[in-house]
Amino acid sequence: xxxxLLILLSCFTFTGVAAQTDPAKTMDDLKTAYNxxxxxxxxxxxxxxxxxxxxxxxxxxxxxxTSRAESIHAANHLAVMKKLGGSVSGPVLEPVRPGTTxxxxxxxxxxxxxxxxxxxPPMIKTAEAAxxxxxxxxxxxxxxxxxxxxxxxxxxxTAMKAGQEKFVSATWYVCPTCxxxxxxxxxxxxxxxxxxxxxxxxxxx
Numbered sequence: 001x002x003x004x005l006l007i008l009l010s011c012f013t014f015t016g017v018a019a020q021t022d023p024a025k026t027m028d029d030l031k032t033a034y035n036x037x038x039x040x041x042x043x044x045x046x047x048x049x050x051x052x053x054x055x056x057x058x059x060x061x062x063x064x065x066t067s068r069a070e071s072i073h074a075a076n077h078l079a080v081m082k083k084l085g086g087s088v089s090g091p092v093l094e095p096v097r098p099g100t101t102x103x104x105x106x107x108x109x110x111x112x113x114x115x116x117x118x119x120x121p122p123m124i125k126t127a128e129a130a131x132x133x134x135x136x137x138x139x140x141x142x143x144x145x146x147x148x149x150x151x152x153x154x155x156x157x158t159a160m161k162a163g164q165e166k167f168v169s170a171t172w173y174v175c176p177t178c179x180x181x182x183x184x185x186x187x188x189x190x191x192x193x194x195x196x197x198x199x200x201x202x203x204x205x
Contacts, residue, residue, distance in 0.1 A: 038091030065172035069179035141178035
């Protein structure tokens with residue numbers, strides 16, 4: 001009886017390890033992240049249009065910059081998928097229903113928080129277990145950028161509520177390699193996430 005239990009326990013242990021290191025799970029995660037980042041890019045582009053109509057030009061440029069950052073994440077995820085032998089016919093986009101600029105900023109804060117706190121960490125852990133380090137890298141680039149985006153949106157919303165939208169940066173910079181996003185105040189000589197030099201940054205002004 002004890003021998004049977006030992007064999008059964010070993011089977012469960014082996015199955016658990018296999019599930020954690022299964023490359024197919026990381027492929028699914030890449031597709032999920034690709035769809036999510038593609039949707040976010042479209043959403044923020046529409047948020048930029050709303051901000052322009054409402055007269056918040058600096059916030060509009062900010063949304064244009066973050067939209068580009070999300071498209072870079074999507075492209076990175078897709079490139080890794082293809083490298084691993086996968087393919088997709090195109091992104092599955094979520095419907096977008098923009099609100100006011102204040103509502104859109106709050107929506108952005110919620111979405112970015114969920115991505116860097118809840119979505120990307122388990123994806124990174126699974127890819128690490130499967131030793132798929134290109135996937136680990138693209139997930140980390142996106143996770144770290146989403147955390148920065150949340151801070152950007154929080155500052156913009158606080159400024160807007162205080163009637164200080166003019167103090168939101170009028171110029172934004174996006175790293176073309178990892179999507180990291182800077183305003184004019186925190187612009188670095190090179191990207192702190194991937195090392196890309198500042199002259200290569202995409203400028204929104």
